[in-house]
Amino acid sequence: MPMTSTANAEDLHEAIYRDGIVALKGALPARWADEMLADFDVLYDEAERWDQESGDGRGRGRVPRGPGEDAKRYYMAVHPQRLRGFRELVTHPGIDAVCRAVLGDDYQYVEIGFDVALPGAVRQPLHRDFPTPEETVGTRRLSSLAINATCVDVTPEMGPLEIVPGTHVDDSADFEDGMRVPSQLYGRYADRIEKRMAKRGDVSMRTGLTIHRGTENNSSRPRPVLILGVMGAQYKTFAEHHFTMTQDYYDSLPPEVKLHLRRATVSDTLDPIVQDYVLDFLLEEG
Numbered sequence: 001m002p003m004t005s006t007a008n009a010e011d012l013h014e015a016i017y018r019d020g021i022v023a024l025k026g027a028l029p030a031r032w033a034d035e036m037l038a039d040f041d042v043l044y045d046e047a048e049r050w051d052q053e054s055g056d057g058r059g060r061g062r063v064p065r066g067p068g069e070d071a072k073r074y075y076m077a078v079h080p081q082r083l084r085g086f087r088e089l090v091t092h093p094g095i096d097a098v099c100r101a102v103l104g105d106d107y108q109y110v111e112i113g114f115d116v117a118l119p120g121a122v123r124q125p126l127h128r129d130f131p132t133p134e135e136t137v138g139t140r141r142l143s144s145l146a147i148n149a150t151c152v153d154v155t156p157e158m159g160p161l162e163i164v165p166g167t168h169v170d171d172s173a174d175f176e177d178g179m180r181v182p183s184q185l186y187g188r189y190a191d192r193i194e195k196r197m198a199k200r201g202d203v204s205m206r207t208g209l210t211i212h213r214g215t216e217n218n219s220s221r222p223r224p225v226l227i228l229g230v231m232g233a234q235y236k237t238f239a240e241h242h243f244t245m246t247q248d249y250y251d252s253l254p255p256e257v258k259l260h261l262r263r264a265t266v267s268d269t270l271d272p273i274v275q276d277y278v279l280d281f282l283l284e285e286g
Helices: 006-019 030-054 086-090 093-103 183-192 247-252
Strands: 021-024 073-077 108-117 144-150 161-163 194-196 203-206 223-231 244-246 265-267
Touching: 006 021, 006 093, 006 203, 021 093, 030 073, 030 108, 030 144, 030 223, 086 093, 086 223, 093 144, 093 203, 093 223, 244 247, 247 265
Parallel strands: 244 265
Antiparallel strands: 021 203, 073 108, 108 223, 144 203, 144 223, 161 194
């Protein structure tokens, strides 16, 4: 749903506050997703090789998001200039309009990476990405968004995202560490879970507070999704993030993008990103 109008941005702002997630169907061309898949393949191979060379096999190039020595589900942050589609994503007028409506005109990018469910990935526990932050408690004001863009056409066998709309307002005190839904509360959400079958070019924008989980990938193909983290300028992130680019790449970006890069690190070199944000409860099957 390509859109640029203020009215549409306001409608999506209302939808995010109501449901905790909105979808922009066909926001980007399928060609863009195909390029992201090709970039993912290269970056994942590099991260996997670094893991293997490190000796521990996990938590360096990739963060495990599933159980076992071979978790089959991983997250990895990447350098934005390694992605051919980064500029097209961050200059998309509809995405920009929603970020402005929810987070303010001076919203900031904080991290970009891939979450991937490999063949054999198991179901995750129902969870949030972080506890309800102080600025949201009492006010329900959202301070961050996750922009998700699938790299493949998702099928039921590929482990689609399951999400429970409207649960971003639920009390974190009910959850383990403010994030994991305890098994005795699953009945509260069972009838409200929705599967999201995103297609190449689709973009979703959600708050990480909305209850969700990855499901079993019973197919023979990986299901990578690109995730761009965005914060309101006045707020702190829950965890440390990595968002580094070289001076030449920074200089090549248009001024309207640079306004949202005040949290980026500009460096002479791009060193491998040490992935260190592990959520222990995601190392268990849901």
